[in-house]
Amino acid sequence: MVNAIEVSDISKQFVLRHTRSIKEAVVWLVKGRKGDLSEKFHALKNVSVDVKTGETVALLGLNGSGKSTLLKHISGVMLPDSGTVRTRGRVAGLIEVGAGFHPDLSGRDNVFLNGAILGMTEQQVKDRFDDIVEFSEIGQFIDTEVKFYSSGMYLRLAFSVAVHTDPEVFLIDEILAVGDEPFQRKCIDKIQELARDGKTLVVVSHDLDLVSRICDRGILLEHGNVKFDGPIHEAVSILRA
Amino acid sequence: MSASSPAELTSPGLGGGLRDIRQSGFLLKLLVRKELKVRYRGSVLGLLWSYVKPGVQFVVFYVALGVFLGLERSARNPEGLPNYAVYLFSGIVLINFFSEALGNASRSIVNNGNLIKKIYLPRELFPVASVWVSAVHFFPQLVVLVAGCLLAGWHPSVFQLLAAVAGFVIVGLLATGLGLLFGSANVYFRDSENLVDMLLMVATWASPVMYAWSMVEAKLGSTWFAIYQANPITIGVELFHYAFWFPTTDGTTAMPPNLFTLWTPLGLVIALAIVILGQFTFRRLEGRFAQEL
Numbered sequence: 236m237v238n239a240i241e242v243s244d245i246s247k248q249f250v251l252r253h254t255r256s257i258k259e260a261v262v263w264l265v266k267g268r269k270g271d272l273s274e275k276f277h278a279l280k281n282v283s284v285d286v287k288t289g290e291t292v293a294l295l296g297l298n299g300s301g302k303s304t305l306l307k308h309i310s311g312v313m314l315p316d317s318g319t320v321r322t323r324g325r326v327a328g329l330i331e332v333g334a335g336f337h338p339d340l341s342g343r344d345n346v347f348l349n350g351a352i353l354g355m356t357e358q359q360v361k362d363r364f365d366d367i368v369e370f371s372e373i374g375q376f377i378d379t380e381v382k383f384y385s386s387g388m389y390l391r392l393a394f395s396v397a398v399h400t401d402p403e404v405f406l407i408d409e410i411l412a413v414g415d416e417p418f419q420r421k422c423i424d425k426i427q428e429l430a431r432d433g434k435t436l437v438v439v440s441h442d443l444d445l446v447s448r449i450c451d452r453g454i455l456l457e458h459g460n461v462k463f464d465g466p467i468h469e470a471v472s473i474l475r476a
Numbered sequence: 477m478s479a480s481s482p483a484e485l486t487s488p489g490l491g492g493g494l495r496d497i498r499q500s501g502f503l504l505k506l507l508v509r510k511e512l513k514v515r516y517r518g519s520v521l522g523l524l525w526s527y528v529k530p531g532v533q534f535v536v537f538y539v540a541l542g543v544f545l546g547l548e549r550s551a552r553n554p555e556g557l558p559n560y561a562v563y564l565f566s567g568i569v570l571i572n573f574f575s576e577a578l579g580n581a582s583r584s585i586v587n588n589g590n591l592i593k594k595i596y597l598p599r600e601l602f603p604v605a606s607v608w609v610s611a612v613h614f615f616p617q618l619v620v621l622v623a624g625c626l627l628a629g630w631h632p633s634v635f636q637l638l639a640a641v642a643g644f645v646i647v648g649l650l651a652t653g654l655g656l657l658f659g660s661a662n663v664y665f666r667d668s669e670n671l672v673d674m675l676l677m678v679a680t681w682a683s684p685v686m687y688a689w690s691m692v693e694a695k696l697g698s699t700w701f702a703i704y705q706a707n708p709i710t711i712g713v714e715l716f717h718y719a720f721w722f723p724t725t726d727g728t729t730a731m732p733p734n735l736f737t738l739w740t741p742l743g744l745v746i747a748l749a750i751v752i753l754g755q756f757t758f759r760r761l762e763g764r765f766a767q768e769l
Contacts, residue, residue: 241485249767260665307766309488310595311488311490312592313767314763320489326488334594335591335595340510351500351502351506352591352597353595
């Protein structure tokens with residue numbers, strides 16, 4: 236088995252910037268750089284993680300432990316201050332469903348737009364369009380503007396586009412709780428099906444029961460450090476302890 | 477490119493800059509289409525606004541400058557410009573294209589912050605899409621301009637049409653380069669969109685849109701005029717005058733000297749240099765877009 240994701244020794248500092256205008260920055264420079272213009276904190280400290288192709292990994296931890304930041308580094312949205320991140324094949328995020336949706340466009344237009352944002356080609360979207368609509372159970376409303384959708388319909392359509400992008404590596408951030416009970420079950424079945432097909436999954440969730448059903452391996456983060464890396468049940472029991 | 481996965485390990489988030497745009501042609505097309513659909517949503521006149529706004533602007537300038545301030549040539553005012561209406565409008569459409577393109581490109585990164593924070597995609601797409609959308613809005617104005625020219629007896633040569641294309645390319649490149657520059661700077665300092673608004677106001681008057689280039693030369697002298705003339709927008713506007721206005725006159729009004737041998741190539745070079753500078757700045761700054769937005 237080859238590595239799908241290699242994260243080696245990455246660190247990330249966030250600047251809590253207090254100033255947003257040139258004026259304040261100039262005043263600060265003129266005053267001889269007195270005081271700190273910005274505060275910093277470590278979101279990730281020397282994190283190394285290798286994920287093999289076909290593995291299902293859960294990133295666990297309390298709020299602010301760096302789970303989502305790590306996921307953003309894997310997707311390429313953020314670049315590390317030091318260390319390297321490397322991935323194999325196409326990586327797609329089910330990160331915040333519907334980030335690329337526009338309320339004034341119809342469901343159909345949004346499927347195309349969001350599909351393209353998630354890296355699909357025109358042909359791929361066309362081929363999978365019927366599957367996407369069927370999975371979302373939107374039916375006749377597909378040509379309605381999405382601002383008229385109920386929040387459940389909106390999420391279902393967005394999730395449906397995301398799971399049909401067919402990348403090699405799936406990043407899933409806190410979006411498994413989508414829609415009503417039957418649709419949730421359908422989503423989880425779909426994700427388990429992806430896992431069986433040998434896709435690499437990296438999941439961030441606070442729903443510990445759910446991730447123990449989907450994932451085999453758990454990585455526990457605390458204050459930007461890897462605290463535990465091993466079988467999911469041990470990771471969950473450490474977090475619960 | 478999926479399925480067969482002896483793919484190499486690559487570093488995510490390091491794109492190829494503007495070169496990536498060609499691979500993302502489909503996404504660019506959809507982003508442009510989205511903007512066009514969303515722009516005039518819920519308005520009765522819809523795309524007609526793209527005709528109405530420059531039309532009103534033109535009438536205001538024509539009455540104030542051409543009639544009241546006497547730039548139009550008439551029986552009582554033989555010193556004025558012949559066919560001033562065509563002269564004015566051919567410059568206005570180009571300046572409008574530039575203003576809209578640069579204004580929207582400068583705001584494009586911040587406005588799409590939600591997306592940029594969550595999903596990786598070549599971020600150059602947003603400023604480029606803004607310029608593209610402006611080019612689409614430019615088209616109806618061009619149609620109106622050509623109609624006006626035809627009424628005034630327009631009979632352009634092929635070379636004059638090529639001059640219009642060159643003018644458009646110079647201004648389009650300049651807007652793209654500055655859009656990348658200010659769009660990325662705007663993420664860190666929101667002042668830059670105000671700076672752009674101010675620049676755009678200056679740009680309208682720093683080119684011979686309302687008046688003739690010869691007035692500038694008479695006041696400034698040759699050294700300062702050369703600086704004035706090196707502005708790519710000035711060159712673009714003069715090329716548009718040469719293409720649309722000049723053929724409607726009797727051909728006795730002088731065009732700026734060396735327009736084709738010196739200024740047009742220089743304008744292209746400056747515009748390209750600004751694209752490179754914009755791209756360079758953008759790549760330096762884009763690594764931290766996600767955390768700064």
